[in-house]
Amino acid sequence: METIFNWSSPIDLQERLSRRGLKNTPQRKCVFGVLTRNAGKPMTPDQIHQFCLKSNPRMGLTTVYRTLELFCDIGVAMRVHLHEPSQYYELNTGKHHHHLVCVACGIVEPVDMCMIDEMNDMIRDNHDFVVTSHCLSLFGYCPMCLPKPN
Amino acid sequence: METIFNWSSPIDLQERLSRRGLKNTPQRKCVFGVLTRNAGKPMTPDQIHQFCLKSNPRMGLTTVYRTLELFCDIGVAMRVHLHEPSQYYELNTGKHHHHLVCVACGIVEPVDMCMIDEMNDMIRDNHDFVVTSHCLSLFGYCPMCLPKPN
DNA sequence: ATGTAGTTGGAAACTATTTTCAACTGGAGT
DNA sequence: ACTCCAGTTGAAAATAGTTTCCAACTACAT
Ligand SMILES: [Mn+2]
Ligand SMILES: [Mn+2]
Ligand SMILES: [Zn+2]
Ligand SMILES: [Zn+2]
Numbered sequence: 001m002e003t004i005f006n007w008s009s010p011i012d013l014q015e016r017l018s019r020r021g022l023k024n025t026p027q028r029k030c031v032f033g034v035l036t037r038n039a040g041k042p043m044t045p046d047q048i049h050q051f052c053l054k055s056n057p058r059m060g061l062t063t064v065y066r067t068l069e070l071f072c073d074i075g076v077a078m079r080v081h082l083h084e085p086s087q088y089y090e091l092n093t094g095k096h097h098h099h100l101v102c103v104a105c106g107i108v109e110p111v112d113m114c115m116i117d118e119m120n121d122m123i124r125d126n127h128d129f130v131v132t133s134h135c136l137s138l139f140g141y142c143p144m145c146l147p148k149p150n
Numbered sequence: 151m152e153t154i155f156n157w158s159s160p161i162d163l164q165e166r167l168s169r170r171g172l173k174n175t176p177q178r179k180c181v182f183g184v185l186t187r188n189a190g191k192p193m194t195p196d197q198i199h200q201f202c203l204k205s206n207p208r209m210g211l212t213t214v215y216r217t218l219e220l221f222c223d224i225g226v227a228m229r230v231h232l233h234e235p236s237q238y239y240e241l242n243t244g245k246h247h248h249h250l251v252c253v254a255c256g257i258v259e260p261v262d263m264c265m266i267d268e269m270n271d272m273i274r275d276n277h278d279f280v281v282t283s284h285c286l287s288l289f290g291y292c293p294m295c296l297p298k299p300n
Numbered sequence: 301a302t303g304t305a306g307t308t309g310g311a312a313a314c315t316a317t318t319t320t321c322a323a324c325t326g327g328a329g330t
Numbered sequence: 331a332c333t334c335c336a337g338t339t340g341a342a343a344a345t346a347g348t349t350t351c352c353a354a355c356t357a358c359a360t
Contacts, residue, residue, distance in 0.1 A: 018358090021305080021306080022306075022307095023305090023306060023307065023356080023357050023358075024357075024358095025306095025307065025308080025356080025357070027307085027308075028307095044347095045347085045348085046347085058308095058309075059308095059309085060308070060309040060310070061309090061348095062308080062309065062310080062348090062349085062350095063307085063308060063309070065347095065348065065349075066307085066308090066349095081231065081233050083231050083285065085316090085317085085346070085347070086346085086347060086348095087347085087348090100273065100277060100279045100281070102279075103282070109277060109279065111273060111276075111277065113269065113272055113273070113276070115265040115268060115269055116288075118265060119263065119265060119288075122263055123250065123261060123263070123288065126261075126263075127250060127259060127261065128292075128293045129250050129252075129259065129288075129290055129291070129292055129293070130290045130291045130296055131250070131288045131289065131290040132253070132289060132290040132291065133288075133289045133290070134286065134287065134288045134289060135233065135285075135286070135287050135289075136284065136285070136286040137284065137285050137286075138269075138273065138279075138281045138283075138284045139281065139282060139283045139284060139285075140279055140280045140281040140282040140283070141279070141280045141282065142278075142279055143278045143279070146280055168327090171336080171337080172337075172338095173325080173326050173327075173336090173337060173338065174326075174327090175325080175326070175337095175338065175339080177338085177339075178338095194316095195316085195317085196316085208339095208340080209339095209340085210339070210340040210341070211317095211340090212317090212318085212319095212339080212340065212341080213338085213339060213340070215316095215317065215318080216318095216338085216339090235315070235316065235347090235348085236315085236316060236317095237316085237317090
């Protein structure tokens with residue numbers, strides 16, 4: 001399930017859940033809070049779990065996994081592929097973007113620019129293939145890690 | 151380790167290995183053969199192992215993993231990220247390309263086109279970030295899976 | 301307050317991958 | 331051809347991320 005969401009207002013978790021007969025549990029509020037406070041910063045389920053434990057010491061990692069999957073389904077979160085063993089998640093702000101990943105320090109920076117529209121046309125013509133989504137990750141060196149005149 | 155390789159001639163495995171003091175074992179020849187016979191088709195370590203078993207029934211999966219990692223280091227193979235639980239590998243033909251992945255049947259098709267050069271300039275200007283590599287995967291529907299007027 | 305569909309945490313299972321280690325071998329040197 | 335050893339192998343065990351199971355729990359509509 002992957003729906004397109006285009007909002008400018010903040011996400012009303014309560015409304016999104018109840019509309020589907022889902023409960024607004026403390027655990028879900030907690031994960032949502034962590035994602036919101038770290039908007040723009042992709043995190044692993046384990047990292048998110050660590051944050052949750054501070055305010056909710058009994059929260060299970062399993063619940064974090066379940067919640068993140070649910071949040072992706074209802075458009076609250078997005079999966080981010082950084083080519084690491086673990087999957088990453090971030091708040092879905094509704095703005096399409098990509099990621100710059102520093103191969104030295106691992107810092108992740110969002111990039112708004114996207115050239116996929118131009119590619120789409122070319123692909124449809126040359127390949128008879130209808131592209132519905134894509135994922136681009138750019139790897140390199142951030143300003144802090146670059147200066148290495150060894 | 152990620153070196154840039156630009157060859158037009160076929161890959162001389164023997165030469166690449168011996169130059170580094172590595173042995174040209176039957177197992178390595180076998181994996182190389184599978185990659186070569188399936189050039190352009192990304193495969194998982196397990197799939198590659200299955201092929202190898204046909205001609206080399208005693209080959210261990212561990213050896214396939216080790217060999218693929220080695221092949222990536224010496225530029226014989228490339229990792230392909232298709233956002234599935236398992237990693238994929240394919241022969242490194244030296245030609246930069248991306249992948250079209252059908253979300254219905256899973257078929258993978260190569261795309262030669264790339265707009266990264268245009269993005270690179272923009273990124274360097276706007277983000278002060280030096281991009282050294284990137285990975286783009288495009289998901290959608292191949293011709294066979296598209297016609298679904300339900 | 302009650303009832304119940306939905307939710308939770310912990311354990312166990314599962315999958316992909318890496319590590320360990322004793323036995324084996326390619327191929328350079330003789 | 332024989333020796334030798336650095337490099338390699340396969341099986342088992344370990345590790346890491348994730349999913350499944352299930353009995354106990356709870357949000358919230360009635
Ligand atoms: Mn982002
Ligand atoms: Mn390819
Ligand atoms: Zn894009
Ligand atoms: Zn490219």
